[in-house]
Amino acid sequence: MSTRSRGKSVYYFPGGKREAGETDVEVLCREIKEELDVEIDRDSAIYIGTFEAHAHGHDAEVLLQMRCYEANFSGTLTASSEIDCFEWMRYRDRERTSEVDQKIFDFLWERALIDM
Numbered sequence: 001m002s003t004r005s006r007g008k009s010v011y012y013f014p015g016g017k018r019e020a021g022e023t024d025v026e027v028l029c030r031e032i033k034e035e036l037d038v039e040i041d042r043d044s045a046i047y048i049g050t051f052e053a054h055a056h057g058h059d060a061e062v063l064l065q066m067r068c069y070e071a072n073f074s075g076t077l078t079a080s081s082e083i084d085c086f087e088w089m090r091y092r093d094r095e096r097t098s099e100v101d102q103k104i105f106d107f108l109w110e111r112a113l114i115d116m
């Protein structure tokens with residue numbers, strides 16, 4: 001599932017930057033709550049992998065390292081004020097996402113975890 005932030009042209013996976021002292025799962029829970037108003041079940045969080053690419057919307061030398069998790073959640077997905085919209089995507093939507101997300105789409109596709 002991908003989100004489009006206000007003012008951005010491509011879709012991102014929900015998430016965001018770490019604040020001082022936060023663990024990965026704390027960032028995950030905070031960002032998902034802020035963006036989509038649902039509660040992550042922190043005990044269900046499973047590390048998927050780390051992906052690197054240029055950070056969308058930043059100068060070419062700015063690289064992004066994204067640590068990815070899958071997790072269960074409870075509540076009703078609701079786009080917050082930071083988000084224009086969210087969308088469940090398939091592999092064919094890959095080009096609508098950022099560079100790092102395209103690597104993650106490929107990772108999911110190679111493991112048959114996403115539909116065409």
Ligand SMILES: Nc1nc2c([nH]c(=O)n2[C@@H]2O[C@H](COP(=O)(O)OP(=O)(O)OP(=O)(O)O)[C@@H](O)[C@H]2O)c(=O)[nH]1
Nearest residue numbers: 012013014015016017054055056057058064098100101
């Ligand atoms: N959350 C997220 N960020 C991404 C993705 N792909 C991608 O290039 N980014 C880059 O990572 C930055 C950090 O995301 P963020 O959600 O914490 O953004 P932010 O508004 O706090 O910071 P910003 O000022 O860098 O935009 C994005 O602005 C963008 O440059 C993605 O799939 N998810």
